[in-house]
Amino acid sequence: xxxxxxxxxxxxxxxxxxxxxxxxxxxxxxxxxxxxxxxxxxxxxxxxxxxxxxxxxxxxxxxxxxxxxxxxxxxxxxxxxxxxxxxxxxxxxxxxxxxxxxxxxxxxxxxxxxxxxxxxxxxxxxxxxxxxxxxxxxxxxxxxxxxxxxxxxxxxxx
Numbered sequence: 001x002x003x004x005x006x007x008x009x010x011x012x013x014x015x016x017x018x019x020x021x022x023x024x025x026x027x028x029x030x031x032x033x034x035x036x037x038x039x040x041x042x043x044x045x046x047x048x049x050x051x052x053x054x055x056x057x058x059x060x061x062x063x064x065x066x067x068x069x070x071x072x073x074x075x076x077x078x079x080x081x082x083x084x085x086x087x088x089x090x091x092x093x094x095x096x097x098x099x100x101x102x103x104x105x106x107x108x109x110x111x112x113x114x115x116x117x118x119x120x121x122x123x124x125x126x127x128x129x130x131x132x133x134x135x136x137x138x139x140x141x142x143x144x145x146x147x148x149x150x151x152x153x154x155x156x157x158x
Contacts, residue, residue, distance in 0.1 A: 041057060
């Protein structure tokens with residue numbers, strides 16, 4: 001069953017789109033544990049796929065790969081591949097790829113229009129340029145990578 005975004009999540013998507021329209025490419029969304037960042041991400045994936053964009057969603061641990069796949073499936077996102085050794089869903093042709101950061105650190109990262117990084121504050125080699133602060137949307141000035149990166153954080157950033 002598809003879950004609908006709450007008003008605060010919808011408002012955050014509006015702010016995210018505004019930041020992208022202003023040319024921001026590395027954006028961090030900070031929200032408390034239980035806010036629904038995976039559901040929020042699934043909504044972002046749906047909208048990006050409507051525009052034929054390719055995405056990578058990274059998780060901070062291998063144990064979260066299947067959980068993310070399941071959440072995406074529950075939201076009607078089926079065109080998903082997994083980047084992980086010996087995983088039954090490994091399929092590089094899929095437009096949505098889910099991988100752990102540890103896996104991506106050992107491989108070439110495939111081309112993508114959008115990279116979503118869960119717990120982005122933990123992975124400095126992948127998220128250089130993010131500016132995470134208190135508040136819903138943070139921007140990092142001067143960062144213009146080839147593809148947009150969106151970070152998701154559940155922890156307070158000091």
